[in-house]
Amino acid sequence: MSLPVARITPVTQPLVGRVTLPGSKSVTNRALLVAGMARGTSRLTGILRSDDTHYMMTALRAMGVGITELDETTVEVTGTGTLHAAEEPLFLGNAGTATRFLTAAVALVDGTTIVSGDEHMQKRPIAPLLDTLQAMGVDASSDTGCPPVTVRGTGTFQSGEIEVSGKLSSQYISAIMMLAAMGDGETRITITGGQIGAVGYLHITAAVMRAFGATVEFPSDSEIIVAPGGYTATDYHVEPDASAATYLWAAEKLTGGRIDIGVAPEDMNQPDAKAYDIIAAFPQMPAEIDGSQMQDAIPTLAVLAAFNHTPVRFTGIENLRVKECDRIDAVHKGLTAIHEGLATVEGDDLIVNGSLALAGQARNSISLIDSHADHRIAMSFALAALHLPGVTIEDPDCVSKTFPDYWEVLRGLGVEVNITQP
Ligand SMILES: O=C(O)C1=C[C@@H](OP(=O)(O)O)[C@@H](O)[C@H](O)C1
Numbered sequence: 413m414s415l416p417v418a419r420i421t422p423v424t425q426p427l428v429g430r431v432t433l434p435g436s437k438s439v440t441n442r443a444l445l446v447a448g449m450a451r452g453t454s455r456l457t458g459i460l461r462s463d464d465t466h467y468m469m470t471a472l473r474a475m476g477v478g479i480t481e482l483d484e485t486t487v488e489v490t491g492t493g494t495l496h497a498a499e500e501p502l503f504l505g506n507a508g509t510a511t512r513f514l515t516a517a518v519a520l521v522d523g524t525t526i527v528s529g530d531e532h533m534q535k536r537p538i539a540p541l542l543d544t545l546q547a548m549g550v551d552a553s554s555d556t557g558c559p560p561v562t563v564r565g566t567g568t569f570q571s572g573e574i575e576v577s578g579k580l581s582s583q584y585i586s587a588i589m590m591l592a593a594m595g596d597g598e599t600r601i602t603i604t605g606g607q608i609g610a611v612g613y614l615h616i617t618a619a620v621m622r623a624f625g626a627t628v629e630f631p632s633d634s635e636i637i638v639a640p641g642g643y644t645a646t647d648y649h650v651e652p653d654a655s656a657a658t659y660l661w662a663a664e665k666l667t668g669g670r671i672d673i674g675v676a677p678e679d680m681n682q683p684d685a686k687a688y689d690i691i692a693a694f695p696q697m698p699a700e701i702d703g704s705q706m707q708d709a710i711p712t713l714a715v716l717a718a719f720n721h722t723p724v725r726f727t728g729i730e731n732l733r734v735k736e737c738d739r740i741d742a743v744h745k746g747l748t749a750i751h752e753g754l755a756t757v758e759g760d761d762l763i764v765n766g767s768l769a770l771a772g773q774a775r776n777s778i779s780l781i782d783s784h785a786d787h788r789i790a791m792s793f794a795l796a797a798l799h800l801p802g803v804t805i806e807d808p809d810c811v812s813k814t815f816p817d818y819w820e821v822l823r824g825l826g827v828e829v830n831i832t833q834p
């Protein structure tokens with residue numbers, strides 16, 4: 413089946429302009445869920461409207477949560493203090509946050525819930541989260557270790573001491589944290605499986621929980637204590653999305669432009685805000701970048717590294733293999749489609765052999781980039797197209813997962829983006 417493609421004309425001018433970023437996906441899906449588990453009405457402003465948040469809202473509505481859309485970025489969420497049985501399976505597309513967070517949250521349902529996703533989600537592991545739920549007395553199972561998951565809930569679960577492995581995904585831990593506040597007693601979580609990537613996501617989880625009245629403490633790097641008591645409805649503002657910001661920071665740097673995104677990186681609490689300093693160092697990016705604490709920014713940084721003065725090795729990125737696609741492989745293939753030898757993979761490390769001269773070099777005249785249905789692959793390779801003729805992005809519509817206006821935003825900055833249907 414052939415897919416739509418985006419053809420981008422290389423820019424001849426620095427990109428200059430103002431952009432309104434979408435709200436943070438991570439914060440929006442946490443705030444929607446926590447507000448949905450609270451009793452009463454919360455008003456959420458600045459939210460992201462995209463596939464991932466649509467799936468979360470649809471699932472919450474199916475479980476009895478009232479959600480009224482007041483405008484494009486504002487919703488009122490009315491919860492009853494628990495979740496009710498849905499009539500149909502909860503279909504969550506390829507939204508990792510919605511899938512992992514709801515797999516735990518549906519322990520509150522008195523009845524059976526099926527949590528399902530698309531063909532990509534059905535390859536993304538969830539067994540470590542199911543192991544923890546089972547240890548909490550929740551009957552949660554999957555035939556494959558990936559969604560679909562069946563949870564036969566009784567409306568309650570056991571608090572106390574539990575372990576969660578965050579080796580494959582920190583989302584399992586966030587999921588348990590948000591559920592734990594709905595328990596009858598204190599929950600003491602021990603993180604197993606070694607140091608987790610993107611620990612900042614756990615702090616975002618705690619920040620949203622605290623805003624809704626929960627008590628969360630981190631006595632050490634591997635322990636979290638969550639007090640019982642549920643959530644209190646409140647008004648909450650969602651900050652702009654730091655992962656989305658990385659494309660604009662990189663576009664600004666690559667073209668020597670000035671893009672005002674209305675928020676400084678130090679004012680964002682999401683892990684990917686850390687990518688700003690690396691982007692700012694371009695074209696002298698460091699020789700080695702530990703990507704473990706800014707995983708979603710790696711495709712952006714890797715494409716930028718193709719234009720860096722010196723090679724860059726990305727380490728600590730093994731979890732990229734279980735994101736929307738195998739991102740190490742997808743970035744490697746995309747860069748190779750642009751120029752043979754531009755990237756190599758050693759184990760789970762990605763090495764980008766960048767050089768500014770790339771822009772003038774003989775290379776493939778048409779580089780067809782397979783997005784692998786992954787928004788971050790499509791958005792980051794669009795950056796290469798700002799400089800290189802012939803870079804063509806397959807399946808550009810996949811940006812709807814987290815940044816539906818991405819192509820419009822580029823056009824607003826003067827970039828010629830031509831999307832053609834097959
Ligand atoms: O908790 C979150 O909001 C997220 C955690 C990260 O995933 P993992 O914890 O699976 O690495 C990140 O890649 C994802 O986009 C959002």
Ligand SMILES: C=C(OP(=O)(O)O)C(=O)O
Nearest residue numbers: 506507508509708735736
């Ligand atoms: C990994 C991502 O998403 P998720 O895990 O929430 O599907 C992402 O947005 O880059």
